[in-house]
Amino acid sequence: MKTNITFPVTAALVAICIQACDTTDKESIPMVGVGLEDVYFVPRMKKLPLRPELTGSSYKWTLTTPSGESSTVATSRSYIFLEAEEGAYRLTLHITGDDGVFTTSTTINVVHEEIEYSPYISKVYEYRPAPGQFINQMPVFETGDTYETMLAKVENCIKGTADELISLGGWGGYVTFGFDHTIVSNPDTPELRIWGNAFYNNGYDDKGGSAEPGIVMVSFDENCNGIPDDTWYELAGSEFSKTMRGYTLTYSRPATENGTIEWTDNLGASGTIPHLPFHRNGYYPMWIEDTEITFNGSILPSNGTLAPGSSTDYILESYPWGYADNHPNSEAGLNSFHFINARDISGMPAVLPGVDFVRVYTAVNQVCGAIGETSTEISRAADLSLLR
Numbered sequence: 001m002k003t004n005i006t007f008p009v010t011a012a013l014v015a016i017c018i019q020a021c022d023t024t025d026k027e028s029i030p031m032v033g034v035g036l037e038d039v040y041f042v043p044r045m046k047k048l049p050l051r052p053e054l055t056g057s058s059y060k061w062t063l064t065t066p067s068g069e070s071s072t073v074a075t076s077r078s079y080i081f082l083e084a085e086e087g088a089y090r091l092t093l094h095i096t097g098d099d100g101v102f103t104t105s106t107t108i109n110v111v112h113e114e115i116e117y118s119p120y121i122s123k124v125y126e127y128r129p130a131p132g133q134f135i136n137q138m139p140v141f142e143t144g145d146t147y148e149t150m151l152a153k154v155e156n157c158i159k160g161t162a163d164e165l166i167s168l169g170g171w172g173g174y175v176t177f178g179f180d181h182t183i184v185s186n187p188d189t190p191e192l193r194i195w196g197n198a199f200y201n202n203g204y205d206d207k208g209g210s211a212e213p214g215i216v217m218v219s220f221d222e223n224c225n226g227i228p229d230d231t232w233y234e235l236a237g238s239e240f241s242k243t244m245r246g247y248t249l250t251y252s253r254p255a256t257e258n259g260t261i262e263w264t265d266n267l268g269a270s271g272t273i274p275h276l277p278f279h280r281n282g283y284y285p286m287w288i289e290d291t292e293i294t295f296n297g298s299i300l301p302s303n304g305t306l307a308p309g310s311s312t313d314y315i316l317e318s319y320p321w322g323y324a325d326n327h328p329n330s331e332a333g334l335n336s337f338h339f340i341n342a343r344d345i346s347g348m349p350a351v352l353p354g355v356d357f358v359r360v361y362t363a364v365n366q367v368c369g370a371i372g373e374t375s376t377e378i379s380r381a382a383d384l385s386l387l388r
C-alpha cells in the first residue's frame with residue numbers, strides 16, 4: 001500500500017453528516033456539517049450517527065475513551081457513536097482508497113442531558129395482544145375505542161411508575177415500548193428489568209405457581225428514525241435450546257362475542273382458548289376488525305403441570321431465567337435481562353451497541369383447566385443503569 005499520499009481532497013470537503021438522532025423528536029432536521037468539525041457535543045445515551053461523504057475501499061473508526069483506552073469500534077462506512085459515560089472521547093477515522101489512507105479526527109464531548117432521563121418506559125409503540133381472558137379488560141375496552149386509544153391506555157398503564165398490569169393474551173400477543181434515551185449495552189451487567197405479576201405457590205417445593213413466561217426481544221434504532229422498524233433480536237433465556245423458532249399461529253374471531261377462540265398453527269395443529277365462566281368479556285381484541293390475527297415467533301415448551309395430588313389444579317412452573325412474568329417481582333435478578341444474550345433470527349449471538357425498543361410476547365401456548373390460557377402480563381420496565 002502506498003503511504004504518505006493524501007486524497008485529492010482537503011479536509012474542508014469531507015463532510016461528516018450529523019443527524020440529530022433524538023427518538024423523541026422525529027421532526028428535528030439533521031444538522032449537516034460541511035467540513036470536519038473539531039468538536040461535537042452529544043448527551044450521554046444518545047446516538048450520534050457519523051458518515052463520511054468520502055468513499056473508500058475500507059474504513060476504520062478508532063475510539064479513545066476519556067480514560068485513554070483505544071479500540072477499533074467500526075469498520076463500516078457509517079458509525080453510530082453512543083456512550084453512557086460523560087467525558088471527552090477522541091474519534092479517528094481512517095479511509096483507505098486507491099491513493100492511500102485519509103485520516104480525520106474529532107473530539108466528541110458526552111455531556112449530561114438537559115432534562116433528566118426517566119429510568120422507566122416513556123413510550124408504547126405497539127400493542128397487539130392475542131385473544132385471552134384479560135383482553136378487553138387489561139386495559140378495558142370501551143365502546144368507541146380504537147387501536148390508537150387502546151395504545152394510549154396501554155401507555156398510561158406501563159409508562160413511568162404507573163404500574164398497572166396489561167395482558168398480552170395467549171401465545172404471540174405482544175407489546176413494544178421504549179425509553180427517553182437509548183439503553184446502552186453493558187457487557188458486565190444486565191441492563192433491563194421488567195415487572196409482571198408472577199407468583200410462587202406456597203407449599204410447592206420448586207419455583208412455580210403462576211409463571212407465564214414472555215420472551216423479550218430488543219432492537220437498536222440503527223436507521224435513527226425513532227420507529228421500531230429495525231432488526232429484532234431475541235434475548236435467549238434458560239430454555240433457548242428448547243425453543244422452537246419460526247412458529248406461526250392464527251387465531252380466529254369467534255362467531256359470537258363470548259365464543260371459544262379457535263387457532264391453527266404452521267405445524268398443522270389446532271386448538272382453542274375456551275371461554276371461562278368467570279371472565280364474561282369477549283376474548284378477541286374488540287378494536288381489531290380483521291377476522292383473523294396471526295403471530296410469528298418462538299415458542300417455549302409448556303410449563304403447566306397438574307399440582308401434586310390434584311386432578312384439576314395447575315402449577316405454572318418458573319423457568320430458571322431470562323423471561324418476563326416468570327418470577328415474582330421480589331426476585332430482581334430473575335426479572336433482569338442482559339443484552340449479551342441477544343440472538344439473531346438464526347439463533348446466533350449478536351452484539352448491539354444499545355437498545356431503543358423492547359418487545360415482550362407471550363411465549364407458551366397452553367390452557368390449564370379452570371385458570372384458562374397462559375398469558376404474559378407486564379406493568380413496568382426500567383433501564384437498570386439509571387436505578388443504581
Ligand SMILES: [Ca+2]
Binds near residue numbers: 228230
Ligand atoms: Ca428505526
Ligand SMILES: [Ca+2]
Binds near residue numbers: 167377
Ligand atoms: Ca396471565
Ligand SMILES: [Ca+2]
Binds near residue numbers: 196198211325375376
Ligand atoms: Ca402473569
